[in-house]
Amino acid sequence: MTHQELWQTVLAQIQLNISPANFATWFTNTKIVCQEEGTVTVSVPNSFAKEWLEQKYNKEILKILRTLDLSIKEIIYQIELPATKIKENSRRAETQELPAEQLGFAELETDKETNLNSKYSFQNYIIGPFNELAYAAAEAIIKEPGKAYNPLFIYGGVGLGKTHLLQAVGNELSKGSSPYKVKYIPSDKLISVIVNSIRNNSIESLKSDLRKVDVLIVDDVQFFAGKEKTQEEFFHTFNDLYQKGKQIILSSDRPPKAIPAITERLKSRFEGGMVADVSLPDYETRLAILKQKTLEKNTEVPPKVLEYIAANIQKNVREIESALNRLLIFQKINNKVPSFEEAKKLLRTIIVSPSKFTNPTRIIQAISEFYDLEDKSLFCSSRKKEFVKPRQLAMYLLRKELSFSFPAIGRKFGGKDHTTVMHACQLINREIQESERFSQEVDLILQKIYIMDA
Ligand code: ADP
Numbered sequence: 001m002t003h004q005e006l007w008q009t010v011l012a013q014i015q016l017n018i019s020p021a022n023f024a025t026w027f028t029n030t031k032i033v034c035q036e037e038g039t040v041t042v043s044v045p046n047s048f049a050k051e052w053l054e055q056k057y058n059k060e061i062l063k064i065l066r067t068l069d070l071s072i073k074e075i076i077y078q079i080e081l082p083a084t085k086i087k088e089n090s091r092r093a094e095t096q097e098l099p100a101e102q103l104g105f106a107e108l109e110t111d112k113e114t115n116l117n118s119k120y121s122f123q124n125y126i127i128g129p130f131n132e133l134a135y136a137a138a139e140a141i142i143k144e145p146g147k148a149y150n151p152l153f154i155y156g157g158v159g160l161g162k163t164h165l166l167q168a169v170g171n172e173l174s175k176g177s178s179p180y181k182v183k184y185i186p187s188d189k190l191i192s193v194i195v196n197s198i199r200n201n202s203i204e205s206l207k208s209d210l211r212k213v214d215v216l217i218v219d220d221v222q223f224f225a226g227k228e229k230t231q232e233e234f235f236h237t238f239n240d241l242y243q244k245g246k247q248i249i250l251s252s253d254r255p256p257k258a259i260p261a262i263t264e265r266l267k268s269r270f271e272g273g274m275v276a277d278v279s280l281p282d283y284e285t286r287l288a289i290l291k292q293k294t295l296e297k298n299t300e301v302p303p304k305v306l307e308y309i310a311a312n313i314q315k316n317v318r319e320i321e322s323a324l325n326r327l328l329i330f331q332k333i334n335n336k337v338p339s340f341e342e343a344k345k346l347l348r349t350i351i352v353s354p355s356k357f358t359n360p361t362r363i364i365q366a367i368s369e370f371y372d373l374e375d376k377s378l379f380c381s382s383r384k385k386e387f388v389k390p391r392q393l394a395m396y397l398l399r400k401e402l403s404f405s406f407p408a409i410g411r412k413f414g415g416k417d418h419t420t421v422m423h424a425c426q427l428i429n430r431e432i433q434e435s436e437r438f439s440q441e442v443d444l445i446l447q448k449i450y451i452m453d454a
């Protein structure tokens with residue numbers, strides 16, 4: 001039996017005993033990579049699948065394996081890190097000259113110098129009535145950075161493509177024969193860099209670094225609210241760059257005048273160039289985005305299913321994407337395209353208001369199970385890393401899935417201040433956006449939350 005046949009037999013058995021959602025969650029992208037002297041090595045995509053398989057499924061897997069081959073004594077689960085994939089892929093790319101996009105790892109590439117992620121480009125950015133103003137402004141800037149509109153201020157709700165647009169501009173300007181020196185910074189990162197450099201007396205060198213760029217992009221500046229020191233430093237940097245004709249691009253979830261607790265002088269700088277909004281995509285655009293994403297992911301989804309998603313997810317492109325991803329996981333596991341009925345079932349929790357399907361207890365339980373902690377340790381005040389992240393994630397999910405208020409979450413976690421909760425939610429939100437791996441992990445936890453009673 002080849003490794004593949006052996007593992008297929010195990011998977012076929014396991015699949016009989018657990019729910020399809022659980023199966024998809026824990027067994028996607030697993031395979032046997034080695035069998036030697038009674039030890040079978042199974043590669044798994046992330047640390048959670050590893051822990052989960054080790055703790056919950058190891059016995060059963062071993063039992064099945066031993067019915068097939070009595071010499072097998074032990075299983076080792078090994079994470080196949082994206083990094084190794086890149087290496088393999090790029091080696092292959094060198095020999096066979098496959099374009100990088102086709103290998104599907106473009107999303108892992110964040111440039112150290114610019115902080116830009118090459119997955120955000122204009123080639124995969126769909127333009128519709130909802131974003132055409134912002135897009136037109138971006139185009140003008142690409143033609144004449146620092147001249148057309150300065151600053152460009154893009155605002156709009158969550159998941160509507162602001163980061164994508166900002167980074168696409170950055171990517172466009174930082175390539176070519178005479179590239180601009182671009183720096184992309186999410187505002188909360190900028191805040192912490194500024195705070196730290198004030199503490200370490202290195203603010204001058206930070207300032208001079210920031211002032212060396214040709215294009216400074218700061219994402220989500222609504223987080224500047226109430227951060228006086230940051231506002232002051234940023235104000236001076238802004239002026240310096242502006243006077244030198246360097247381009248500044250900003251985004252926010254609301255227009256400048258609606259950002260609370262920022263100084264008038266900074267607000268007027270924000271408003272001093274072009275302010276463009278992105279609103280909600282209409283049905284046609286949502287469908288176009290879906291088609292684009294299916295192309296990117298190199299897959300086919302029946303038109304009726306795409307239309308169903310486009311008709312039902314209206315407010316957030318990121319959710320449209322995660323609906324599609326859910327179908328893709330199904331497709332990979334079951335080796336078939338989901339039928340319309342199956343798709344509807346799979347998308348139930350995205351499309352129908354999630355709060356109907358979950359409650360705080362379930363969220364806490366899913367997170368503690370996932371990280372293998374006791375429920376109550378999420379509420380303890382320990383600052384150990386192994387507790388902090390799950391606790392922050394719990395806060396984030398109570399907010400996101402159940403729309404709890406920040407103070408209510410604070411009370412639940414032993415009387416924490418609402419700003420602590422907000423901070424936790426921001427941190428998690430950013431990590432989800434920045435780390436493909438973490439966002440997959442959160443997705444796994446969400447699946448866990450919503451399938452516990454399935
Ligand atoms: P925001 O910054 O506004 O919260 P993002 O830029 O992070 O939103 O977009 C969320 C997801 O939706 C990203 O994966 C992005 O690529 C995708 N997306 C948003 N708008 C578009 C669009 N117009 N065309 C293609 N993909 C889009």
Ligand code: MG
Pocket residue numbers: 162163164219220
């Ligand atoms: Mg964003």
